[in-house]
Amino acid sequence: MQKIMVCIKRVVDYNVRIRVKPDGSGVALDGVKMSINPFDEIALEEALRIKERGANIEVLAVSIGVADTQQQLRTSLAMGADRAILVQTDAAVEPLTAANVFLALAKRENPDLILLGKQAIDDDANQTGQMLAAIWDRPQATYASKVEIAPGKATVTREVDAGLETIEVDLPAVITVDLRLNEPRYVKLPDIMKAKKKPLDVTSLDALGVSAGILLKSIKTEPPAQRQKGVMVKDVPELIDALKKKGLI
Amino acid sequence: MHKILIVGEHDGKALNPATAKCVTCAKGIAEAEISVVLLGADTSAVAAQAAALAGVKSVLRVDRPENLHALAAVFAPQLAALAADYSHVFGPSTSFGKDLMPRLAALLVVPQVSDLMAVESAYRFRRPIYAGNAIVTVEADPARKLIATVRVASFQAAPSGGSAAVESKTLNVPLPSHTRYVGAKSGSTDRPDLQTAARVVSGGRALGSAENFKLLFSLADKLGAAVGASRAAVDAGYAPNEMQVGQTGKIISPEMYIAIGISGAIQHLTGIKDARTIVAINKDGEAPIFEVADIGLVADLFQAVPELAAAL
Numbered sequence: 416m417q418k419i420m421v422c423i424k425r426v427v428d429y430n431v432r433i434r435v436k437p438d439g440s441g442v443a444l445d446g447v448k449m450s451i452n453p454f455d456e457i458a459l460e461e462a463l464r465i466k467e468r469g470a471n472i473e474v475l476a477v478s479i480g481v482a483d484t485q486q487q488l489r490t491s492l493a494m495g496a497d498r499a500i501l502v503q504t505d506a507a508v509e510p511l512t513a514a515n516v517f518l519a520l521a522k523r524e525n526p527d528l529i530l531l532g533k534q535a536i537d538d539d540a541n542q543t544g545q546m547l548a549a550i551w552d553r554p555q556a557t558y559a560s561k562v563e564i565a566p567g568k569a570t571v572t573r574e575v576d577a578g579l580e581t582i583e584v585d586l587p588a589v590i591t592v593d594l595r596l597n598e599p600r601y602v603k604l605p606d607i608m609k610a611k612k613k614p615l616d617v618t619s620l621d622a623l624g625v626s627a628g629i630l631l632k633s634i635k636t637e638p639p640a641q642r643q644k645g646v647m648v649k650d651v652p653e654l655i656d657a658l659k660k661k662g663l664i
Numbered sequence: 665m666h667k668i669l670i671v672g673e674h675d676g677k678a679l680n681p682a683t684a685k686c687v688t689c690a691k692g693i694a695e696a697e698i699s700v701v702l703l704g705a706d707t708s709a710v711a712a713q714a715a716a717l718a719g720v721k722s723v724l725r726v727d728r729p730e731n732l733h734a735l736a737a738v739f740a741p742q743l744a745a746l747a748a749d750y751s752h753v754f755g756p757s758t759s760f761g762k763d764l765m766p767r768l769a770a771l772l773v774v775p776q777v778s779d780l781m782a783v784e785s786a787y788r789f790r791r792p793i794y795a796g797n798a799i800v801t802v803e804a805d806p807a808r809k810l811i812a813t814v815r816v817a818s819f820q821a822a823p824s825g826g827s828a829a830v831e832s833k834t835l836n837v838p839l840p841s842h843t844r845y846v847g848a849k850s851g852s853t854d855r856p857d858l859q860t861a862a863r864v865v866s867g868g869r870a871l872g873s874a875e876n877f878k879l880l881f882s883l884a885d886k887l888g889a890a891v892g893a894s895r896a897a898v899d900a901g902y903a904p905n906e907m908q909v910g911q912t913g914k915i916i917s918p919e920m921y922i923a924i925g926i927s928g929a930i931q932h933l934t935g936i937k938d939a940r941t942i943v944a945i946n947k948d949g950e951a952p953i954f955e956v957a958d959i960g961l962v963a964d965l966f967q968a969v970p971e972l973a974a975a976l
Contacts, residue, residue, distance in 0.1 A: 578848065580847075632803045638798060650961070654959065655976075661959075
């Protein structure tokens with residue numbers, strides 16, 4: 416194994432309570448804290464742990480997005496990635512477009528492994544890794560909770576509805592990661608300073624020959640229906656009465 | 665007319681109830697002709713179950729030894745070959761469908777609508793984003809095939825009473841050998857399946873240990889309920905991952921959901937907001953779970969849960 420590519424998405428921070436714009440045009444993003452998609456952070460952490468177990472593995476962090484996405488790539492470099500590439504665009508990027516961008520980068524960089532989060536916490540699409548594996552014509556192992564690398568192959572434990580499933584894939588492969596794979600490290604100040612000197616290249620969709628066509632038009636965005644406020648009961652006998660009244664027991 | 669192909673989920677013996685929910689979703693499209701495809705080593709038993717779903721016109725069986733385990737890399741090229749005859753291909757938004765459908769969409773060079781929760785027309789749908797904190801209406805190009813995963817908590821299962829024609833298909837599609845099934849470990853349980861149970865008892869971090877978590881089992885057994893858990897409880901090792909309810913776990917819609925010692929993070933509420941009745945028991949009266957609960961009780965769970973179980 417020589418190179419691992421990790422795909423990073425810039426998203427609204429996990430802790431932000433988002434607000435839908437009153438005109439239905441989308442979610443308000445002005446002045447909102449942005450971070451690395453938490454699942455992608457876990458993917459990066461896994462790449463770094465594989466690197467730390469082996470020798471001479473390069474970890475490449477790549478992202479697609481606005482110029483400020485450099486912040487998330489700098490954080491990735493501070494965590495320990497060796498190099499970063501930003502495919503800069505102001506356009507909305509659908510999963511299939513993202514997969515095409517990552518394919519173009521994979522063809523250029525020839526990674527042995529591509530790691531990314533199982534979904535991004537903004538659009539919750541859960542598509543990009545699978546789409547990338549399809550058009551790269553390589554194996555996919557989604558929802559990984561354990562990854563073991565051996566020469567030429569990876570054994571991956573996957574979180575599935577029924578429990579855990581283990582599959583074996585030949586490398587190169589795409590692995591999308593789930594929550595319990597690892598706990599990402601905290602970035603230390605000296606690492607932030609060091610990261611400033613690491614290479615971060617900026618390229619464009621045009622340079623990679625990918626167009627950002629919109630295949631799914633967003634018509635409107637609304638807040639979800641709210642549940643009615645319920646009643647409070649003071650003890651278990653009252654709770655049982657309330658359940659009986661609703662015909663639940 | 666819209667020809668809709670539903671990718672059936674099964675374990676070789678039983679059709680997963682998610683399939684019947686996809687059928688209901690597809691019926692929401694006007695003038696839909698619905699087929700169900702089953703890939704497996706031997707789909708005879710599950711094909712009969714799919715054929716009995718009301719509204720299904722035909723059931724396609726694709727039996728070959730390589731289809732014994734549901735590997736997306738193996739299933740997707742076969743489905744891509746079949747999809748030529750259809751305008752829409754739907755799969756359930758379960759770990760099976762979420763793994764498989766995007767691979768199929770990319771092979772067909774078409775977009776996917778994930779977690780379809782409502783049908784507005786054949787090419788206009790509603791889906792949740794930001795952990796369900798916003799709902800977006802999306803429209804796809806009718807000139808392209810449409811792939812979607814169906815949010816099963818948003819649809820009732822189609823009833824039985826149908827009698828679809830069953831047809832065996834032979835597909836001469838080369839299959840990759842780069843992905844191999846090794847094994848599976850599932851928490852065997854006599855309790856109802858969490859995804860489809862009418863009643864769910866769920867526990868959070870306040871349970872404090874795996875040992876204490878067992879307190880919920882006696883209550884669940886009294887109610888005939890499935891047992892779920894918050895992410896915090898799973899992360900702490902009190903419950904296995906397949907019990908997790910929420911944005912990244914299972915999205916469920918039971919008749920009754922009893923949240924015990926669960927504070928109610930947004931990501932958890934996403935998984936339960938379609939429950940008919942939410943009951944919350946928590947020591948902290950300020951916990952956000954009480955904002956969505958239909959019935960709330962501020963109490964020490966270690967007293968309230970045994971008392972409730974004993975009274976049932």
